[in-house]
Amino acid sequence: LFYFKNKQTSKPCPDLKSSAEVTQRITFHKKEMDEKDSKEYTRSEQEINENIQHLFNKLHLEGKMRAADVLQLTAHSLKSHKSCPVEELIQTFIQKLLMMDYKARNIKANQLIHTKDTKDSHEFQADADIFREMGGPGDADNTSDPVHPMDVQMAVFHCADGFLKQLMVTKLSQCQYALPLLVPDPFTQQTEFPLLTFRQISKSWKMRNKNNEIISQTQPIYKAQTPMVFFFRFGSVSSSKSQLMNSLINERHNTFFHRNCPGSSRTRVLMDGVVEIAWFCPSGKDTDKFTDCVAFCNLHGDAGDHEKQLQILTEMASVNVVLLLGLQKNDRSMMKLDELYKGSKPLICTFIEDVSSLSKTRNGKYKIGLKCRNQSDVSEELRRAINDCLSESYSTFRLEDVSKHSDIRVDEEDDDDCRRGREAAQQMMCLLEKKDLTEIKDSFLPHQGKLWHQWSQKNKELHRPRAYETEEDISRKQKEMTKIREQQYESDISEFIKLFIKEVNSHNECEKMFFLKWLRILLDEYWSTRISKELQAATFGVEHIMREIGQIYESCSSVKKNKKDLQFPFSSLPSFAAEMMISGFPLELMDGDAAHVPVIWISAVLDQLVQKLGDQRVFVLSVLGTQSSGKSTMLNAMFGLQFAVSAGRCTRGAFMQLVRVSDEMKTQMNFDFILVVDTEGLRSLELAGKSTRDHDNELATFVVGLANLTLINIFGESPSEMQDILQIVVQAFLRMKKVRLNPSCVFVHQNVSDVTAGEKNMEGRRRLQKTLDEMTKLAAEEEDYDAGCFSDVILFDVQNDVKYFAQLWEGSPPMAPPNPKYCENIQELKGIIILSVRNLKSPLSRVSTRRLPEI
Template sequence: MSPGKFLQVGPPLKLHQDTSEKDLAYSFLHRLIMLDYRARYIPVEQDSLNVTCSKPVLDSDGNDSDESDLESFMSAGVGTNQPSQTHVHPMDVQMAVFHCSDNFLRQIMITKLSQCQYALPLLVPDPFTAEIECPLWAFRQITKTWKVTKGDSQATMKNIPICKAETPLVSFFRLGSLSVSKSQLMNSLINDRHSTFFHRHCPGSTKTRLLLDGVAEITWYCPAGKPGDAFNNCIAFCNLHGDAVMIEKQRDILMEKSSVNVVMVPNLQKDDGSRKIISALWKSKKPLICLLVDDDGAVESRKGKYKMGLKARNQADVSVELKRIIQGLLSSEDPSILKTTFQLETMMENSEIKVDESDNACQNGKSAAVTITNLFQNRDVSSIKDDFLSYQGHLWLKWCKANKELHRLTGNIENDKSKKERELTRIRGQQCDISCSELMRLFTKNLFILPPKDKEYFLKWTQILTDALSADCISSILQSYDNKWSEVMALRNNHDKSKHLEKMETELELLSKKLQSATFGLEHIFREMGQIYEAHKTKHGDNKSGNWCSYPKLAADLLISGHPLELLDGDAGHVPLRWISSVFDEVIRKLGDLKVFVLSVLGLQSSGKSTMMNSMFGLQFAVSAGRCTKGAFMQLVKMTEEVKKDIKFDYLLVVDTEGLRALELESTTLQHDNELATFVVGVGNMTLINIFGENPAEMQDILQIVVQASMRMKKIRLSPSCVFVHQNVTDVAAAEKNMDGRRRLQEKLDQMTQLAAKEEDCSSNCFGDVITFNIETDVKYFAQLWEGSPPMAPPNPGYSESIQELKAHILSKASASNGISLSHLKVHIQDLYTNSDSKFKNKEKINTSYVCFFHVK
């Protein structure tokens, strides 16, 4: 299975109905993508029942019946017909999906398992060849965040790709058969309210399993920097499933890699097969903890070797004692105790392990990406864009400014228009005079010559390596920005208007620009391709000499294969119309003039927009604290044949946008937000207006523009629709309790529509006149994302249910739409952007009657 075949928009899942065994894999993966950790516990509809018959118990009416009934009741057998139900072990489903997926789908699967706070397969025996595989590539997208505390000092935040993290490794092994669950005990150390490791008492567990024995799973405990943390630093925990006496290769690999080895045995017998293993561990300098399941002895220790009896002991007490021992061993300064750390990337060094990254296509892609990142050696990250991506530098920003002025001319329009057009042509000519950088030559060359699979690896490796370049720098700048912002807010709250405040605000602005310069990723390289094409297309027209004329073909291939493409440049606030139009032309040439339904999302910074879209459709828009998406990106998602029976379009075109009111843009945020909101509402057949919490008062300015933008769409006979999504709602009855709030929301929207109608010279009286919106059905309430406090909290199952309900609502509304053809969409984008640029009015110019407040209780 591959992402392209699997990640299509299918019918909504029936979350509360049993699933047929033949649909288990599909249901498991889709629920996992929605961040529903209950994907492991899917109720199974039996395809067949094996019924074992026994003699029935006969009723008797005599006076002696009570005695005989008692004897019958106390008998060993159950005297009724009883179906013997055998279903697939939940972990066999997970491992079967893993074995049947290609490396890219495995990467998505492992990333989602990590987000669900589940353990991840580290060593996996091939069910056919018995080779030991390590899916290192599958871990590449995972980044862990934690806070380190030392004594009474302030916690230090760490944000590291998990493949690069060096942490202690604590490995657990079972020797022989045990009466207690090793996995359950491990869960009590990591998160006693969540089954990180699947164990025998989990729902759906069976005595037989086919694919789990021999699998070593790993997870990381990430402290929050709080007093209640189980450990004060990040620790990796590894669990070898099955009897380690029989599973020699995985056992030896893990024991060599581990910082602490924890062995669980029934007891220590001289003739026991486990004695040799424990003896070797005893002689090693590495710490050893031996847990005796059938022994009730107290804790004993000697030079980093511990022995503890578990019989008749409360698991909570055992967990507390184990945490204390592990923490003590890892922080010990005793020179006789060998201290080691573990890093995932070192798995490549073991010749007994088949690592997925040794695949030729993966190595070819990595080699090509490394050639590019080698260009940046010994360079300041903030200078990379200036040095290698010149087309999107100051000339591009200058061109955008002149272009906006062209569309907002007043006075002697014809004369000024001619001057501006000459200025635009001159700037484009200056761009063309810039030679293409070595970075762009290498990047586009690889896109031209690499086979499809190698190219996919190349793009992923380039993204991974470029993100790693700027990660540390951005983290440092954000820390400085947060500190400076706190100081500025403190001065403002004290109504301080001194020069000191002005100085602090200037420093804040400089940090914002520094952050913008240091942010460098794959999207900037694609933007450069677009700018090179735009500049040369403007200057040379249809003269197709040079590689630049083939760039739209490359971008179209990427868009079709599921890669996001920048629609609106977030730094310049501009849509590269020639570039977008040419890319759409190439998509039409490859797929035909297909119809799409454009779904856009609008909301405040860090309100969960990208997480929502990723969970709903299996997309991979960037997510983390603070603003990640900048501008607007579009991604094509194919509809399944089953869904196509009820709709009139072929693809969903999802448009994700940067957060409104981003702190980094505070000085220009109003104008920027208004333009972005106008474009996003205008381009979408449907817009999701995302609000964090139940009160949309903070969205009042944006909603003004939503109303005006919708009215302009109505003028050109387009009728988009919108759905309000209130995220992080804690009260499950919020929808019922907010009837009055929704009524007042409707009133305010209607008032704004009437005021906007006067500005736009329209006759609309209510919000529903200009945009398709039903206050009863188009306001959705989402449960909070996390079930507890991050970084160890799993996602809230209620959140995934909300995602599923919203997806069903979108498809239901979309079924009434004809969508829009790509040829019409490219014209619409051009008209929309040009018109909104010329007609747009910022807040200062909008009728002051618009300033109204929302209050939803």
């Protein structure tokens, strides 16, 4: 039994009595005996609740859904589903959405084909009677409406906790889908504005200025000020409003779900009154339908039944567009329409039963007929009218301003844990406002500055002794390192870090996660509005804060005593980092600035994981590839993660994140977790000369040695680009051979033009094998090791260990959705990885006590 939780009290929602606010009126005609008159019936709140309850029961939804529940490896997630039993619709939708597969809304429930009883199957076709067998009405018992795809989406949305909602909306945005903006509670009809779900979404677009120069912009979408076009309808209309909107935004993609989409059904339970929003982002080309970023809002259902949503959006819109059958003076909806027509804002009326083309009735007021007209012509006229209106309208829309309306509930204000977490994060941000941008890192993060870099360099020299070095030289370096640690220990802990440590130790688990989420959001917003490319080195996020805490821990461990200004025992710091990892946050594994692994800190964190989780069996999966080759995107799609994705190299180093294996899979795999390691790009343009090669070799050697399986990500098919990365990769595997570690690898070729071209792929595999063998000979000479081909270094099958991926986008960004073929490739690769897991597994303690120090 599904209990819908009341969001304010977290208690089961009691039976609700009839209320004028939540009663929905529907009319239908019913024949009774000799009576021919039609009667109007009111569908009571109880009937509405029963339909919603029936839907939730049908979908097997029970209680709240947490992000942790869906971000785990399950048997279901390893299969590709085009249809499924109705009780699996929820997990199938979530699985595909996490992979950024926009076909997530096209999944159909399995349905049986009903056949009428016939005579012997061997009867002659000549005896068939089309009038008898096909002419009669269908059997009502054999017809039932399937679950509407948008009911599946909104059922997940209503049952999700705050973290899962945010993840879900972020993935919907990546699929270029419209996002829920105003959502009525299905039982109380209280309208909610889920502002928190938009906080991690940014949009990029290009536009031309007055000098015809292309300007690129990237903004958090809740802050962006753009024009907004609001679509709504009065009454029941035969034309699809959502389909008309799609033709304006992206005619090749169903941004808004409509009645003609695959899987659509006649009835829907949860969409009436929902307002969705999507953005058109121009590319700076002459073919752009709109020259600026434009928001489009869509009110589902009859606007006359949802006056609150109608009032809010018509007030905030730059242009209002209404669909209706015709004008009827006695209709109560016409009063609102008359008010809009007399107002100053542009209004476009589209009449279903009118055949006329676009006409302008007065300044800012337009009329378009839809009857018997070509949709592309209507779309072009509507686009022209909207552009004319926008050129004369100076009003803009900002998503964040929706929260100013007092009669709606805002999710981040309504949740006490969320509100307290935000207040704590804002308190920390106040400290940043008082500092100069270039001084923030030095003053707030002193432990990871010059002293840490000096210690890292000395440590590398210590572990790479030259032939002429004596024991005395080594002893001198050790003393220098000890002195550096003592100086690091003497550094004061900044007020910023003190406050951070205090906050993470004074909140409950949920408040703590909201605090971290808010701190990340506010830091991203702070730097995105203030920093230039020249100051990218000055940026810092939560990962830099955790790096500072790691260095505080290492310096205290070195001198074996607590800092005087540290209010908590330093030994408690790894415990918090372990809790972060268990909750799904990535943790920096390798400091990209110092190109060094803080082994003492990382080992302590992993030891805490062992204490909290037990000595779990862990499969380590890492990825290597050139800069901006899609490594993080691949891991995010494969496991539903949220590693930072950037076209530049803002964050450096390596990060690790735990992926839980479901209980059912543990029995099959004898396995508990996957430790996913994401890395910065090789061959960075920001490093030059010998330092580039040394840095990349260190990174590759580390992540290859740590992992059971490494994904070697190659972007495109250029032989020269492949040779660069392959030389680094082969040398790393050769070093593992020398220290008797036996990791394996899979090569992933991304952005291949035709992944189905068999002959082309055979040639590509042959060329890859040849290059690997050549690189092995070169690396063997450098490492003074006897190896003539790549197979002498690791077990490698060029037929099975090389995968070709389709390009990520289906079309040209910024409006292109992810390519479904790319998602299929991700699913296939995921299956290959799991096959590797069956033979390769290591206890968590082995990662902590053996492999990290060994590397």
